[in-house]
Amino acid sequence: MYQPEFEAMERSRLEALQLERLRDTLERVYASVPLYTRKFDEAGVKPGDVQSLDDLRRLPFTVKDDLRAAYPYGMFAAPLRDIVRVHASSGTTGQITVVGYTKGDIDRWADLMARTLVCAGATPDDVIQVSYGYGLFTGGLGVHYGSERLGATTIPISGGNTKRQVQILKDFGVTGLGATPSYALLIGETALEMGIDPRELPLRFGVFGAEPWSENMRRQIEETLGIVAIDIYGLSEVLGPGVASECLHKNGLHVNEDHFIVEIIDPETLEPVPDGEQGEVVFTTITKEGIPVIRYRTRDISRIVPGECACGRTFRRMERVSGRTDDMLIIRGVNVFPSQIEQVLTGIPGVAPHYQVVLTKRGVMDHVEVHVEVAPDIAFDEVKALEALRRTVAQEIASALAISIDVKLVEPKSIQRSEGKAKRVLDLRNEGGTA
Amino acid sequence: MVEQVSVFLENTAGRLAELTRVLGDAGINMRALMVADTSEFGVVRIICDMPRRAVQVLDDAGFGASIAEVLAVEVPDRPGGLADVLEALQAEGINVEYAYCFVEPSGDKAVDILRVDEPERARQALERAGVALAEASTLYELD
Numbered sequence: 001m002y003q004p005e006f007e008a009m010e011r012s013r014l015e016a017l018q019l020e021r022l023r024d025t026l027e028r029v030y031a032s033v034p035l036y037t038r039k040f041d042e043a044g045v046k047p048g049d050v051q052s053l054d055d056l057r058r059l060p061f062t063v064k065d066d067l068r069a070a071y072p073y074g075m076f077a078a079p080l081r082d083i084v085r086v087h088a089s090s091g092t093t094g095q096i097t098v099v100g101y102t103k104g105d106i107d108r109w110a111d112l113m114a115r116t117l118v119c120a121g122a123t124p125d126d127v128i129q130v131s132y133g134y135g136l137f138t139g140g141l142g143v144h145y146g147s148e149r150l151g152a153t154t155i156p157i158s159g160g161n162t163k164r165q166v167q168i169l170k171d172f173g174v175t176g177l178g179a180t181p182s183y184a185l186l187i188g189e190t191a192l193e194m195g196i197d198p199r200e201l202p203l204r205f206g207v208f209g210a211e212p213w214s215e216n217m218r219r220q221i222e223e224t225l226g227i228v229a230i231d232i233y234g235l236s237e238v239l240g241p242g243v244a245s246e247c248l249h250k251n252g253l254h255v256n257e258d259h260f261i262v263e264i265i266d267p268e269t270l271e272p273v274p275d276g277e278q279g280e281v282v283f284t285t286i287t288k289e290g291i292p293v294i295r296y297r298t299r300d301i302s303r304i305v306p307g308e309c310a311c312g313r314t315f316r317r318m319e320r321v322s323g324r325t326d327d328m329l330i331i332r333g334v335n336v337f338p339s340q341i342e343q344v345l346t347g348i349p350g351v352a353p354h355y356q357v358v359l360t361k362r363g364v365m366d367h368v369e370v371h372v373e374v375a376p377d378i379a380f381d382e383v384k385a386l387e388a389l390r391r392t393v394a395q396e397i398a399s400a401l402a403i404s405i406d407v408k409l410v411e412p413k414s415i416q417r418s419e420g421k422a423k424r425v426l427d428l429r430n431e432g433g434t435a
Numbered sequence: 436m437v438e439q440v441s442v443f444l445e446n447t448a449g450r451l452a453e454l455t456r457v458l459g460d461a462g463i464n465m466r467a468l469m470v471a472d473t474s475e476f477g478v479v480r481i482i483c484d485m486p487r488r489a490v491q492v493l494d495d496a497g498f499g500a501s502i503a504e505v506l507a508v509e510v511p512d513r514p515g516g517l518a519d520v521l522e523a524l525q526a527e528g529i530n531v532e533y534a535y536c537f538v539e540p541s542g543d544k545a546v547d548i549l550r551v552d553e554p555e556r557a558r559q560a561l562e563r564a565g566v567a568l569a570e571a572s573t574l575y576e577l578d
């Protein structure tokens with residue numbers, strides 16, 4: 001652990017620290033950010049009303065649109081004179097959002113990223129190649145400052161020019177890599193094309209994030225590069241990388257709870273759900289000065305992993321993000337996240353992780369049919385075995401989603417591929433569809 | 436053991452015709468074709484002159500195809516020919532997943548295709564019963 005005095009803090013002391021920091025933050029944003037003055041007044045709550053962590057739920061939410069509307073500096077809680085850095089994220093639609101960091105923010109961020117790297121097994125003896133993009137995106141500089149803070153040798157190569165990435169990986173004796181998971185895989189594959197087996201290099205670990213990835217992809221990266229691959233999580237509106245990170249047990253990402261309060265809410269009712277249940281991840285920053293956010297709705301779907309982690313960190317863990325609330329479906333009143341289906345399918349031999357959910361009405365009831373592609377090299381050629389496969393898939397999906405469904409096996413590569421999300425779901429409920 | 440091409444098909448109109456067209460265009464000659472289906476999907480089993488090439492062209496055309504190893508036995512083309520074979524296997528407690536047969540172009544012999552759960556024991560049982568196993572080379576080109 002990089003800061004065991006915080007990372008392994010006893011829960012009751014941690015919660016006392018959270019409350020104290022939360023109350024400070026609320027006073028600050030209420031006094032200095034017009035949006036929060038207005039939101040708090042409209043909700044009829046004053047910062048002083050928050051007497052316990054449970055009172056957090058009385059506070060209004062912040063959403064991405066609030067940041068867009070405040071473009072560029074409208075939500076800063078510190079005067080521009082105290083802001084030493086800005087980052088920005090481009091949304092898929094329209095206006096970019098801008099975030100600002102004070103000296104103190106940059107300092108704390110470096111500590112949090114040093115924690116993240118130590119979570120992955122890094123020490124000051126490591127040589128860390130930062131292949132995240134540098135620039136307005138938080139990834140590159142985030143990992144960079146953490147690596148320097150830890151005292152590791154830091155290579156600020158940024159993204160791109162993959163052959164050069166491989167050459168430097170080899171020549172500089174790199175032991176740790178920071179990149180998006182897909183880029184890490186590309187580096188591995190490029191190395192093999194160049195006749196370099198990355199497994200024979202000193203490279204030992206990687207911290208990967210900034211895009212969704214699966215357990216399957218982790219295995220692929222770990223096997224290709226011969227490393228331990230750690231999932232890290234962050235978003236610029238909250239900080240950037242350094243919000244949460246897996247430890248070497250790889251069972252959920254420890255949230256840096258001394259700096260961020262995490263809640264999981266039902267995206268429809270907006271009420272917090274019990275630990276262990278899926279919902280939308282919401283963060284409140286409690287040490288940020290440049291641009292604190294109160295109950296920021298990330299739209300990411302996850303859950304709190306119940307129980308304690310064997311690593312000794314007391315910070316609660318959030319599960320690997322499994323999807324976005326934008327993808328959420330409400331079926332017979334139950335919130336369903338189709339991305340869970342993919343996770344189920346990767347665990348069943350004989351089918352490919354490609355699916356389409358087809359929603360129709362049967363009478364007044366929603367009917368769900370999940371189309372699942374059989375694996376291209378069909379493993380079974382008996383009707384009986386295929387029927388058994390279909391039943392297994394249906395049972396596994398039904399138990400993961402907690403609703404009953406039908407499964408139809410379809411031919412390999414027959415489900416339309418697209419970068420967009422829409423093709424995963426065909427909602428015919430309002431079109432009189434009956435299938 | 437001989438190689439059979441197994442293809443997974445959804446039960447949509449014209450799909451089987453497309454499949455046979457793909458094979459025909461590739462110059463692949465089918466000796467036998469058998470469809471097993473439910474209301475939703477089917478499995479097409481094909482004995483042809485170039486099984487591996489068939490899998491390749493079907494794959495390229497977007498079909499899910501694979502090679503399955505099956506037993507092929509030659510029996511005189513007369514009533515009861517297949518029954519003798521199945522009885523020999525049943526006597527040994529060997530489970531037959533499916534079976535079908537076709538007649539050789541010469542017309543005097545039938546070939547039975549058998550998918551069994553224990554191929555090696557099945558082969559021995561048939562040898563003891565005096566049933567001749569067809570050589571792969573008599574059915575298709577070894578590619």
Ligand SMILES: [Zn+2]
Binds near residue numbers: 249310313
């Ligand atoms: Zn842990």
